[in-house]
Amino acid sequence: MKTMNTLVLFDSMGGNTQKVAERIQQVAQSNDIDSTLIRLEEGLVLDFYEYDLVFAGSPVIEWLPTKKMMDFLKKKLKDYRLSGDIPSTAIPLRPGKFAVCFSTNCGAHIGVDEASPMTEWVASFFGHIGYQVLDKIHVPGEMRNFGQGSDWMDEQVFESLNTQGKYGNIKGRPNEKDLAKLETHIKQILDSLTPTSG
Ligand SMILES: Cc1cc2nc3c(=O)[nH]c(=O)nc-3n(C[C@H](O)[C@H](O)[C@H](O)COP(=O)(O)O)c2cc1C
Numbered sequence: 365m366k367t368m369n370t371l372v373l374f375d376s377m378g379g380n381t382q383k384v385a386e387r388i389q390q391v392a393q394s395n396d397i398d399s400t401l402i403r404l405e406e407g408l409v410l411d412f413y414e415y416d417l418v419f420a421g422s423p424v425i426e427w428l429p430t431k432k433m434m435d436f437l438k439k440k441l442k443d444y445r446l447s448g449d450i451p452s453t454a455i456p457l458r459p460g461k462f463a464v465c466f467s468t469n470c471g472a473h474i475g476v477d478e479a480s481p482m483t484e485w486v487a488s489f490f491g492h493i494g495y496q497v498l499d500k501i502h503v504p505g506e507m508r509n510f511g512q513g514s515d516w517m518d519e520q521v522f523e524s525l526n527t528q529g530k531y532g533n534i535k536g537r538p539n540e541k542d543l544a545k546l547e548t549h550i551k552q553i554l555d556s557l558t559p560t561s562g
Pocket residue numbers: 375376377378379380381382422423424425426427428468469470471472475478479504505506507508509510512
């Protein structure tokens with residue numbers, strides 16, 4: 365039987381999504397699954413079709429993935445079209461190709477509904493290249509200022525977003541409890557794709 369090959373692709377500005385990506389990678393490896401962890405950087409060369417199961421994640425930025433992630437995925441779609449890997453009309457599912465989308469978000473205003481557009485966006489990309497999307501995973505992540513400047517939001521606003529939002533107090537999240545829950549979730553997904561005999 366062919367062994368499954370997994371990719372964990374992520375973008376992260378402050379490290380929250382990176383923590384989630386790294387835990388997914390650890391779970392795959394401890395399940396003896398060949399897995400590659402890649403942080404999205406400018407100029408990344410990557411062929412999704414080399415992987416049977418792709419985990420793709422990003423922080424939620426204004427309800428969507430980072431611009432870097434969206435630009436990368438749009439370019440990949442264009443490249444696959446131009447190379448004839450996907451038709452220009454209805455896209456057939458590719459047997460044995462699966463994707464899972466994941467996000468971290470602060471959800472201060474409307475909780476997980478702020479993250480769903482992001483994972484739906486990424487899921488739609490994978491649908492367009494013939495992957496069956498198995499799941500969309502959302503993990504709370506503390507909001508920090510990543511170079512938007514001190515005039516973007518003052519410390520008090522950050523404090524209230526992180527302590528009085530829809531998810532409650534999310535300081536320090538994703539924390540070990542979030543990652544342990546994630547671990548169980550990922551293991552279930554992997555087990556469903558690699559059933560053990562007997
Ligand atoms: C510029 C900016 C915009 C953001 N927009 C949203 C948003 O629309 N909804 C949300 O729930 N969180 C939003 N967040 C919070 C981040 O998604 C969250 O803190 C995430 O865990 C950061 O992940 P990272 O550490 O991997 O970069 C925003 C954060 C920044 C810096």
